[in-house]
Amino acid sequence: MELEKRKEILNQIYQIYDDFISKYDLACKKGCAACCTRNVTLTSLEAYGIVEDINQGNKKDLFEALNVESKRKRFLPKVTINKMADLCSREEDLPEEETADPTWGRCPFLSEKTCPIYESRPFECRSFCSYINCEEEGVADIDPFIMSVNNVIRQYIEHIDSYGVTGNLTDMLLHLGENGNTEILRKSNDSVGENLLNNHPASVLMIPPEHREKIQELITTLQNIKLD
Numbered sequence: 001m002e003l004e005k006r007k008e009i010l011n012q013i014y015q016i017y018d019d020f021i022s023k024y025d026l027a028c029k030k031g032c033a034a035c036c037t038r039n040v041t042l043t044s045l046e047a048y049g050i051v052e053d054i055n056q057g058n059k060k061d062l063f064e065a066l067n068v069e070s071k072r073k074r075f076l077p078k079v080t081i082n083k084m085a086d087l088c089s090r091e092e093d094l095p096e097e098e099t100a101d102p103t104w105g106r107c108p109f110l111s112e113k114t115c116p117i118y119e120s121r122p123f124e125c126r127s128f129c130s131y132i133n134c135e136e137e138g139v140a141d142i143d144p145f146i147m148s149v150n151n152v153i154r155q156y157i158e159h160i161d162s163y164g165v166t167g168n169l170t171d172m173l174l175h176l177g178e179n180g181n182t183e184i185l186r187k188s189n190d191s192v193g194e195n196l197l198n199n200h201p202a203s204v205l206m207i208p209p210e211h212r213e214k215i216q217e218l219i220t221t222l223q224n225i226k227l228d
């Protein structure tokens with residue numbers, strides 16, 4: 001499927017998620033930034049929109065922040081969510097992965113509690129959510145059903161970017177920016193960049209039994225996304 005079409009589908013997924021999450025009375029709001037850490041991961045499809053935003057908005061200094069960031073410790077995923085779902089469904093071992101630690105530091109883009117790429121921010125940033133203010137309380141209070149929905153949405157996004165890659169925001173954007181790529185097209189089973197993982201289609205959705213009935217309406221909405 002063409003890149004433009006996939007970007008359109010991604011925007012529709014974001015809209016479906018916004019409509020879903022707006023029904024919850026959460027503490028999250030623009031300018032609340034305790035969850036903005038350097039551990040954010042995303043797919044290449046989400047990254048194309050961010051690179052466009054950076055280039056069109058004359059925000060190229062953000063790449064300098066990423067270059068500095070690339071020397072710092074950050075979360076580097078070892079498995080994508082669709083690969084994880086596949087391994088779990090076959091009761092196979094998952095690769096060992098360090099737990100993302102928020103104390104490693106804040107997102108390289110964060111400035112005065114503001115996100116300079118807010119409109120194009122990836123799904124992980126859109127899905128930070130808590131009933132209580134994490135900055136004041138020191139912890140988040142996350143609804144388990146929202147976590148299930150977040151996982152399913154992540155699986156759909158990876159699915160429509162099956163020929164792309166997943167990685168930390170810093171690694172992904174540096175890879176795209178440095179090479180001037182407008183699209184990563186994987187031509188073999190080799191990953192296209194250091195610290196980037198190959199994406200996979202969703203073979204099974206990770207939904208706990210107690211949420212399977214409740215989540216069906218959202219899944220139907222996702223399946224009904226119009227391509228024209």
Ligand code: SF4
Binds near residue numbers: 027032036
């Ligand atoms: S997850 Fe916590 S820190 Fe992030 S926006 Fe929500 S309340 Fe604020």
Ligand code: SF4
Binds near residue numbers: 107
């Ligand atoms: S990209 Fe923006 S929303 Fe996401 S963690 Fe960084 S500053 Fe926060």
